[in-house]
Amino acid sequence: MMGPRQEAQPALFYEFSLEDHVPQNHLLRSIDRFVDLSGIRTFLDDFYSHTGRPSVDPELLIRMLLVGYCFGIRSERRLCEEVHLNLAYRWFCRLDLSDRVPDHSTFSKNRHGRFRDSELLRHLFETTVARCLEEGLVSGQRMAIDASLIEADANKQNSTPKDDWDAASIDPADAPRAVREYLHTLDKAAFGAASEVQPKFTSHSDPASQWTAARKGPAFFSYSDNYLIDTDHGVIVDVEATRSIRQAEVGSTKTMLKRVKGRFGLHPERLIADTAYGTGPLLGWLVDRKIAPHIPVIDKSGRNDGTWTRADFEWDADNDQYICPEGHELKQFRRNYSDPNRGPTGKGVAKYRGLKLTCQACPSKSRCCPNMDFRSITREEHEDARQVARDIAKTRQYDISMKLRKKVEMLFAHLKRILGLGRLRLRGPCGANDEFLLAATAQNLRKLAKVFPAPQQTRKA
Incomplete structure (x- = not known):
């Protein structure tokens, strides 16, 4: 027979524990074991005033951002709603049932201020890399590098052709934040100084983004997300945001290799990449530093008429x-020339x-x-x-390296399909850098959780 109608019966007192209601095999339980935010308050101490009203706990904001990037929640407004409703998210963020979730505007205020001034997100990413090193997931012997186009939050309707664009006429005092960041990057090798060639169109809302048709389809504004990974377990050891042109992407290789050597003491014996990185200057730079370039060479010396090459x-x-x-x-x-100016240079x-x-x-x-x-x-x-x-391309190790290079491509596929980072939500070089760092941090944490899942505990009867 049909049972009675189910109706909620209000109670005066509840005995409820978040710990008991989060599944033992939940991804956040495994991730939580590798998130160490104990030093964040000390790291940010110089960027907070010692007077006034207490701020939102920065550790809470970082935990919420990690939840958003680990589960592909792109909107901070929606992230606040999800943390408010989801018990597992509350447990990970150290929020009780009665604790209030911060307003979404708090993220913008902290991101544009103390988070960027202190380079907190870079510190957070490097902390996860250090944990991967500690757990033995990174050997530093074989590394691979690649870049992927991420669509910028800009469109052609709000852009100017290169002949009509004049950066010198922009007043930084009246310009939006993304435009001011663009002016500050004009002399940086990853952006304005990467190439003298001007893009066909320049976006008004995000002028640092690159107008590109590299996907052999409709052109769009984009940034390049550059990954340097260790091929042992596919751990991202460094990330860099650049313009979407080959010169900037290749130049980021030197930047990231120098940074991981100075920060973690990693100096690979080989670097794996595709043909875009097979330029003479980069290969010379790698060979000078005793790094074997497992990279196809850009070679235009071949002939099609059957004559000797x-x-x-x-x-x-x-x-x-x-x-x-x-x-x-x-x-x-x-x-022999007596005049040195006429001899070989x-x-x-x-x-x-x-x-x-x-x-x-x-x-x-x-x-x-x-x-x-x-x-x-x-x-x-x-x-x-x-x-x-x-010569390296003729060896068996080179064939193995070309298979290992697919690991970085798999990370980009995971970034776009699982984490949902196919289009940027933040504008400007700093916004792109923030999103890339958080996404790479989330991918490394998910890697740690996959290799070292949380031990299963038997529930008490």
Whole structure:
């Protein structure tokens, strides 16, 4: 038979414990074991006044932000609603049933003020990396780097063509926060100074974002999220926000490698990346620092007409010359110059040429230079480092590295599909940096929780 209608019966007293109502296998139980915020109050002490009304506990705000980024809650307004209703979120944030959830505007006030001034989010991220090191998830031997485009909170309708944009005419006193941040980044290698080429359009709301069509589809404004990971367990050891152009992304490699060496003492024996990072200057920089570049080389010396390429010529480093397959010499200079300004400079691109009389009489001229009087070969400044990368590409370890490189791509897929960071919510370089740091922190915490889940406890009857 049908049971009686269920109706809520109000009670005068309740015996309720959040600890008993959060499942033992909940993700937040595992994450909570690796969140150490004990030093945050000391870290922020200089950024708070010693008088006035007490502020919201910064540890509470950070715990709420971690909940939002771990579970893909993009809106801070919605985050406050979820923490108010969800018992597991309340437990993680150390809130009792009767405790009030902070207003969403509190996040903006702290983020634009003391959080950025103190670089708290960078400190929080590096704390999680240090915990990964402590747990043995990072060896520092093999690292991989890559960048992913994240759409900015801007659109073409509110933009200006490059011919009409004049940054010098902007008054910083009257400009929005994102525009002031743009003016401060004009001389930074990751943004304004990354390239002299101006974007086709500049956004009014977020001018530091890059107008790009790199996805082979409709163009949009974006930032690049650069990850440096340890390939042992896919732990993110550093993150950097840059413009969405190759020069800025490649330049961030040096920044992140220097930072992890200074902060954690990590110096990889190899760096894994895709072809976009196979530039001569970066390969030379890595080889000089004893880092093996497991990177495909950007090489445009190949020919499509069946004639000999540069790879068919033997390099003679002792005599600074190339030897063609027929045994003839191609030299850059054939006499000693008394004037040092006319001799080799050691910078830029050098051109090595064969003798006209030798090439004209050569039986293999049709396979070497059929349309030229003599054969010439260009050699870049960092050709030795490029050759090191080519030699590495022939090894079995290189094949393994190319498979390990997929781990960083998987992290970007997780970032966009699971954490929901396909489009930025905050504007300006600082806003992009804040979101990237928090997302990387959340991914590292989820990694720790996956590898070291919380022990299951038997419930008491």
